Amino acid sequence: MLDWWLPENVSTYGRDIDWLFHLIYWITGITALLVFVTMIAFLVMYKDRPGRRARYTHGNTTLEIVWTVVPSLILVVLTFLSAPAWSKIKMQAPPPSDFAVQVTAKQFNWQVTYPGPDGKFGTADDKTLLDEMHVPANKVVHVRLRSQDVIHSFFVPQFRMKQDAVPGREIMQWFEATKPGKYELPCAELCGFGHSGMKGWIYVHGAEDYQKWAAENLRAQAAPAATDDRKAEEPKKDTAAAAPTGGKAKR
Numbered sequence: 638m639l640d641w642w643l644p645e646n647v648s649t650y651g652r653d654i655d656w657l658f659h660l661i662y663w664i665t666g667i668t669a670l671l672v673f674v675t676m677i678a679f680l681v682m683y684k685d686r687p688g689r690r691a692r693y694t695h696g697n698t699t700l701e702i703v704w705t706v707v708p709s710l711i712l713v714v715l716t717f718l719s720a721p722a723w724s725k726i727k728m729q730a731p732p733p734s735d736f737a738v739q740v741t742a743k744q745f746n747w748q749v750t751y752p753g754p755d756g757k758f759g760t761a762d763d764k765t766l767l768d769e770m771h772v773p774a775n776k777v778v779h780v781r782l783r784s785q786d787v788i789h790s791f792f793v794p795q796f797r798m799k800q801d802a803v804p805g806r807e808i809m810q811w812f813e814a815t816k817p818g819k820y821e822l823p824c825a826e827l828c829g830f831g832h833s834g835m836k837g838w839i840y841v842h843g844a845e846d847y848q849k850w851a852a853e854n855l856r857a858q859a860a861p862a863a864t865d866d867r868k869a870e871e872p873k874k875d876t877a878a879a880a881p882t883g884g885k886a887k888r
């Protein structure tokens with residue numbers, strides 16, 4: 638019923654998040670309505686009238702207990718209701734997959750690294766893209782999330798996926814997108830001056846489309862040209878090096 642409220646869900650675990658989101662919206666919405674209706678009614682009922690004197694009260698203990706216990710119970714119930722989704726998405730080991738990308742956040746880009754033909758990260762045939770990720774649809778994607786400088790947050794609204802990237806740690810997350818398309822990947826953590834411009838795109842391809850893209854962009858260039866790789870990486874190193882030195886850039 639509140640589906641118009643959220644961006645389209647294209648993730649296998651999106652529904653697990655959405656119904657909780659909607660439930661919480663109903664609870665807080667109804668509570669807000671009750672509070673405001675009561676407040677307006679009381680404003681009218683107890684407004685100043687000729688001959689009316691203020692009455693002093695020390696409150697009502699029963700009422701205090703009720704409005705403390707009821708919200709506490711609601712929170713406890715919400716905790717239990719959200720535990721399965723939290724456990725499935727965040728706590729358990731991700732579903733097995735042979736598709737992994739490494740995402741390194743830095744001020745103010747997403748560096749997306751593919752392991753190359755050898756399937757291993759940290760080797761010469763790795764291929765790094767800036768601010769774009771390409772993945773096949775209907776495939777579990779493991780994201781190894783890192784940060785090079787400060788805390789960033791990997792956020793894909795349509796995937797219902799959000800995870801902080803923390804310097805010094807590699808955090809494993811996962812998603813499985815169900816619909817080909819182009820989805821925004823903003824940084825959701827205020828990470829510095831250029832934070833609002835820190836944005837990438839995730840391209841979800843159909844299986845064949847992805848194979849085609851990978852053949853053109855991952856394998857073809859990675860194999861014959863180690864030099865190409867270096868060229869692609871050089872500007873990245875420069876900007877990374879230039880950031881901390883600031884005005885002292887040599888060129």
Ligand SMILES: [Cu+2]
Nearest residue numbers: 789824828835
């Ligand atoms: Cu950021």
